[in-house]
Amino acid sequence: MGRITAAINQLSVSLALTPDERKALEDLYDYEGAWTEQEARLRCPRYQDLLKAGVLVSVRTVIGTLHLLSLTGRQVLFRNAAGTNVAPQRHLDRAYLRLCMEDYGYLPVDDDTRAVLKPFIGKLNLFPMITPQGVALVGGAMTGGGLSRTTTERLVTRLKSSALAHRFRVILFTPSLTRGQGLAQTHASMLTVISYLPGGGNGERAQLTTFNPRSSEEYAGPALTPIVRDMFVRKHPGLFPQQTLTLLGERRADRIEQFKTDLQVDRVISAEQLRRHYFLSPNDLKNVRYVEAIMHPVHGRVSLEIKTRFYLAGATLQRQDDNVLAHYAGTGEMRRIMNVPADEKFELSPRRKLARDDPDAVFQSPYGPIAFEYDSGSYKLEHVQSKFESFVQQDYLRTIWGTANHNRVPTIEKIMREEEGLKGQVILSEWWRAIPSP
Numbered sequence: 261m262g263r264i265t266a267a268i269n270q271l272s273v274s275l276a277l278t279p280d281e282r283k284a285l286e287d288l289y290d291y292e293g294a295w296t297e298q299e300a301r302l303r304c305p306r307y308q309d310l311l312k313a314g315v316l317v318s319v320r321t322v323i324g325t326l327h328l329l330s331l332t333g334r335q336v337l338f339r340n341a342a343g344t345n346v347a348p349q350r351h352l353d354r355a356y357l358r359l360c361m362e363d364y365g366y367l368p369v370d371d372d373t374r375a376v377l378k379p380f381i382g383k384l385n386l387f388p389m390i391t392p393q394g395v396a397l398v399g400g401a402m403t404g405g406g407l408s409r410t411t412t413e414r415l416v417t418r419l420k421s422s423a424l425a426h427r428f429r430v431i432l433f434t435p436s437l438t439r440g441q442g443l444a445q446t447h448a449s450m451l452t453v454i455s456y457l458p459g460g461g462n463g464e465r466a467q468l469t470t471f472n473p474r475s476s477e478e479y480a481g482p483a484l485t486p487i488v489r490d491m492f493v494r495k496h497p498g499l500f501p502q503q504t505l506t507l508l509g510e511r512r513a514d515r516i517e518q519f520k521t522d523l524q525v526d527r528v529i530s531a532e533q534l535r536r537h538y539f540l541s542p543n544d545l546k547n548v549r550y551v552e553a554i555m556h557p558v559h560g561r562v563s564l565e566i567k568t569r570f571y572l573a574g575a576t577l578q579r580q581d582d583n584v585l586a587h588y589a590g591t592g593e594m595r596r597i598m599n600v601p602a603d604e605k606f607e608l609s610p611r612r613k614l615a616r617d618d619p620d621a622v623f624q625s626p627y628g629p630i631a632f633e634y635d636s637g638s639y640k641l642e643h644v645q646s647k648f649e650s651f652v653q654q655d656y657l658r659t660i661w662g663t664a665n666h667n668r669v670p671t672i673e674k675i676m677r678e679e680e681g682l683k684g685q686v687i688l689s690e691w692w693r694a695i696p697s698p
């Protein structure tokens with residue numbers, strides 16, 4: 261921690277943020293969520309310097325590129341970033357909703373009206389506003405394709421009687437042309453759902469890789485040379501699963517083909533996995549879809565924040581929440597660790613939304629089906645136990661439980677041992693793990 265503090269102190273001194281810049285960055289985190297390119301130029305003329313220093317971080321979204329305060333920026337600004345635990349996706353949603361309301365000309369209500377509406381808001385992420393439809397509680401989300409049907413139904417259930425009695429509407433913004441429209445028709449007396457993309461966004465989050473591989477014979481050959489083995493494998497024995505060690509002995513063309521095969525099975529492969537398991541760069545991939553994400557890969561561990569790419573097997577995956585994409589990457593990491601081939605014997609759950617007790621994937625081994633479950637650390641222990649009970653009842657031969665949090669491994673192992681009839685293994689699945697410096 262001392263070295264981190266020293267580095268942050270040095271960065272803070274070298275940047276010498278002015279009072280106006282500090283105020284702008286505080287407003288960015290507390291109220292605005294993220295800035296568009298135009299907003300960044302207006303609010304903080306030195307924003308390019310802050311991007312280079314890692315104080316700001318940019319990400320491509322369905323409404324274009326947005327800039328938000330990074331973990332480093334929070335440490336520079338607030339000295340202790342431990343309390344700044346809002347997920348980056350929520351900041352992006354806040355920026356989206358703010359831009360929507362600005363474009364539609366919504367205005368804040370007066371203090372008396374706010375006081376009347378406050379009991380109905382509770383912890384809901386809704387804002388009391390004056391709109392052309394009158395007083396309304398306004399909300400919305402951009403990430404994950406917008407508010408889910410379940411979330412919208414809960415809002416309706418909670419607010420409909422109050423909205424009708426006190427004559428206010430609920431207005432929700434979404435980037436989707438279809439999501440929520442059926443509910444809006446059913447509950448037209450109090451609910452409006454507006455499909456909108458502020459800033460001229462095209463609704464496409466995915467980008468395509470640019471194919472520009474190096475042509476040297478050395479680069480085209482096997483990745484796992486004796487030097488690489490000495491630098492990485494011996495120094496970091498758990499870095500490469502056996503499946504990866506074998507693949508890295510193949511030529512680049514074969515590694516590219518295996519990446520394509522694995523992507524169809526795993527659905528998602530992260531940028532870190534691309535490098536670690538295949539020794540490939542984005543330039544080795546021809547027109548492969550990917551999305552950018554800024555996220556906390558381990559639930560509750562706000563000190564770990566990463567920006568990554570998720571390479572996608574299909575275009576529709578770009579509308580999935582970043583945590584869902586990470587879940588796929590984590591499950592694929594488990595498959596590699598357990599040396600399971602990427603073929604028809606390993607199948608991710610076909611359901612878009614898993615039932616509570618379904619495994620994330622099933623491997624049809626020669627001796628019987630094996631359940632694979634990935635946990636970012638968000639599962640409550642009662643949920644873990646419920647999963648184990650269900651897997652026993654479904655007669656899975658074994659259960660492989662992967663967790664992103666190394667502190668949870670002994671806890672999950674204890675629950676597994678106490679579950680009668682359950683056989684299995686708990687493994688650490690860190691899909692974001694990069695290749696360390698030699």
